[in-house]
Amino acid sequence: MKKYLLSLFIWSVVLSGFFGGAVQVAQADILITPTRVVFEGRDRFGTVTLANNGDKVSTYKMDWRFFRMQEQGPAYVRVQGEEVALDLSKYIVFSPRQVTLQPGASQKVRLALRRSEEIPDGDYHVHLSFSTVSSESLDIVEGQEPKAQPTSGMSVKINVGYTIPIILRSGDVHVDSSIGRISLSRNPNNGFLKVAVPVHRGGGPYSVLGHLMVYHIDENGNEVRVGEISNAHIFPEVDRRVFDVQLIKDIAGGSLRVVMYDYTYNKSIDNNVIYAEETFPLE
16 A cells, blocks of 8 residues: 655745734745735836755745635635736736755845736735755645655655745725724733724725834833834735734833724834724823
């Protein structure tokens, strides 16, 4: 009886935003920056840098994945290309599709958008996946997951992968959103507050591509940042999401100011675009 090499894939959808959007994703010896690419206006080209952050030579394969956002349960569910509003992968090419990197080496993955008048106004997203490729017994076929080959014994290879959203904004973008009433809980490990922030997306075909910040205002009016989520997105297929923000310090009294900035948020400037803002007293 033949036994087969099992290729297991662990996918971490970077969209969730718990890694810095303008920073980097660094897990399991793979480092990716930025954690999203947005084509808007006259943009036609984008670049993502992939780095081998480990101590061994590794081969990485890049491919398209399709996800649909959900309001309940896991933020994203994987779907097929024909199930999305627009298969954006038909309009974007990227290169290379596979690369082998020495420890500490990096590779730029270049994306090119082919604009078309047939694309309706709105936001569309596809996800670029990065997965490590086992050097043994794998038949790599472009556009498909690696295929297991027969082997004399049973073994398991863990191929760890990550995805980032590639987003096209077509037409004159208008975004409307609001912040609902927050709820508080305690982290059982450190006792710090965790803030559940419901954010509503107004109607229309455009996403909230956000950077969510939480500030504490003490009784003397002093304000300090206590939590944030970059990549706080709400895609057009849903109208609402609840973002759980783990605060980074213990606070008491005063109030919390919650701000949903545009994804282009930069802490070094003062005129960042704000989608929505609310202040809540702490009792």
